Amino acid sequence: MNLDDELRALGRSAVVPPVDDALTAAVLNRVADIPVRRRMRDRWRFFVAGLCVLLAGLALTPPVRATVAEWLRIGGVEARPVGTAPSTAPPIPVVTGRLSLDDAARTAGFTPAWPRELGTPAGVDASPRFVAMGWDGVRLEQFQSGVSPLYWKKYYNQIEYVPEVSGYWFSTPHTLVLVDQRVVRIAGPTLVWERAGVTYRLEVADKARAVQLAAGTS
Known part of the structure; x- marks a missing residue:
């Protein structure tokens, strides 16, 4: 026993x-x-x-929220940290399309928004669920957020939470990839946020300027 x-x-x-x-x-x-x-x-x-x-x-706390964003999606954009990153980025691509805003809305299937202080875009292009607009030194892309992300952003440096628009600022060059693993291009400083089911990517060199434009996008 x-x-x-x-x-x-x-x-x-x-x-x-x-x-x-x-x-x-x-x-x-x-x-x-x-x-x-x-x-x-x-x-x-x-x-x-x-x-x-x-x-x-x-x-x-913004730093903590930024850390969470390292592995969470920002609307239709998924941020993925990597070990290395591009040292430089080419100039912001010009939007060469000449669609009217009404035509862009019909093609994309939703009414696009833009920074009102910039006025009518110099270039507008569209495809289903996607609209790109351009001004001098500014590029705005917007697309309907779906179940799967449209873009992956592979970045190296810490991203920064921007409370004014509940978005994130990518301050350094990073690789922009479509979900089918096609590298689109190297992107420079970009502000990403989501509103009412639409994801916005605003490429502009200065963070303060990006936040101002994003706040006035309607």
């Missing part, structure tokens, strides 16, 4: 003397009123409340 069996046999054979009911009730009442137990209960409540506040604060 092993130790476990011996202990079980001992428990079954042990004779427990009767206990006075009044004494049992008194002991239980005394234990319930011990201040230490109340203090422990209160400390546990304070700990849980403090933990919730801490987690809520971290969720709203």
Whole structure:
């Protein structure tokens, strides 16, 4: 017989003397009123409340949100960190299409938005669910967010959360890839955000300028 069996046999054979009911009730009442137990209960409540506040604060902290974005999608764009990145990027591509905004909307299947302060785009191109617009030194792409991402952005440096538009700023050159693994091109500084089921990619050299234009896109 092993130790476990011996202990079980001992428990079954042990004779427990009767206990006075009044004494049992008194002991239980005394234990319930011990201040230490109340203090422990209160400390546990304070700990849980403090933990919730801490987690809520971290969720709203831009560096933490930027870290989460390293492996989460931003609308129809998926950001993927890589070990190396391009050192330079070519100039922002010019949009050569000459569609009207109405024609672009009919082709894409949704009404495109643009930074109103820039006025009518110099170039407009479109395909189903996708519109590209261009001005001098500015390129805006927008497309309907689907179940699968349209683009992968392979980047090296940390991306930065932009609370003004709930988007992310890619400050350095990065590889822009379509989901079918075709490398589209090397892209420069870009602001990416999503609104009402549409993902926006705004390429412009300066972050402050990008945020201003994005805020005025309608």
